[in-house]
Amino acid sequence: EKSEPLKIMISGAPASGKGTQCELITHKYGLVHISAGDLLRAEIASGSENGRRAKEHMEKGQLVPDEIVVMMVKDRLSQTDSEQKGWLLDGYPRSASQATALKGFGFQPDLFIVLEVPEEILIERVVGRRLDPVTGKIYHLKYSPPETEEIAVRLTQRFDDTEEKAKLRLKTHNQNIEGNRSKEEVFAQIDSSLSELLQERNTAPSSL
Numbered sequence: 001e002k003s004e005p006l007k008i009m010i011s012g013a014p015a016s017g018k019g020t021q022c023e024l025i026t027h028k029y030g031l032v033h034i035s036a037g038d039l040l041r042a043e044i045a046s047g048s049e050n051g052r053r054a055k056e057h058m059e060k061g062q063l064v065p066d067e068i069v070v071m072m073v074k075d076r077l078s079q080t081d082s083e084q085k086g087w088l089l090d091g092y093p094r095s096a097s098q099a100t101a102l103k104g105f106g107f108q109p110d111l112f113i114v115l116e117v118p119e120e121i122l123i124e125r126v127v128g129r130r131l132d133p134v135t136g137k138i139y140h141l142k143y144s145p146p147e148t149e150e151i152a153v154r155l156t157q158r159f160d161d162t163e164e165k166a167k168l169r170l171k172t173h174n175q176n177i178e179g180n181r182s183k184e185e186v187f188a189q190i191d192s193s194l195s196e197l198l199q200e201r202n203t204a205p206s207s208l
């Protein structure tokens with residue numbers, strides 16, 4: 001008898017190490033790695049209208065609108081490999097509306113991982129990051145340098161990996177935590193999530 005495949009979501013600030021941990025997790029657990037950012041960069045590379053619109057937001061460090069991101073992620077999660085091997089969703093959800101939308105399609109994780117890293121370290125990680133276009137591997141000039149000179153000369157940098165753009169991405173990320181509002185407002189959001197959760201538990205037939 002085969003057990004249910006694992007479903008995991010991983011979240012964290014820009015350059016907190018999501019992609020790096022996803023490489024290690026998929027290597028050991030064989031899940032399908034689905035990165036919202038990678039899906040968007042593939043869309044840009046395809047030259048589509050959605051890709052063009054997405055890039056405008058990504059250049060400013062802002063979230064790409066839900067109407068582009070939600071269906072893109074939902075379609076990828078629905079593919080056979082994800083259903084059979086399980087999935088590791090990286091960089092989604094990034095807002096309450098994204099979480100609600102995916103839940104509406106019946107996708108819920110067994111585990112939600114949040115990586116916490118101090119801000120001053122995040123900027124250093126972004127600026128030193130390099131990618132190998134041949135293997136897709138993530139490097140860092142200081143913390144995870146390329147193994148050979150051959151790899152070193154072909155490394156590329158992402159278009160949004162400058163200090164200036166990383167600061168904009170961080171600002172967007174911090175807004176999404178929404179913890180820097182009045183205690184009543186923060187509690188209202190927590191309260192609505194918790195009561196929703198309790199209501200689901202009470203109505204879910206599978207909990208018996």
Ligand code: AP5
Pocket residue numbers: 012013014015016017018019020021036037038040057058059061062063064065069090091092093094098125126128129130138139140141143144169
């Ligand atoms: P996305 O591609 O998801 O970028 P991000 O969130 O900014 O995260 P990164 O890919 O920059 O970092 P990471 O956490 O994967 O870190 P990594 O492992 O590479 O999103 C890009 C944009 O797309 C967004 O700004 C937004 O516009 C849009 N977007 C994406 N998802 C969206 C969504 N759901 N809705 C709307 N818009 C969306 O590590 C970073 C560096 O640090 C590397 O060099 C690595 O080698 C090094 N490193 C990693 N771990 C360590 C460690 N433990 N010690 C030392 N160095 C380390």
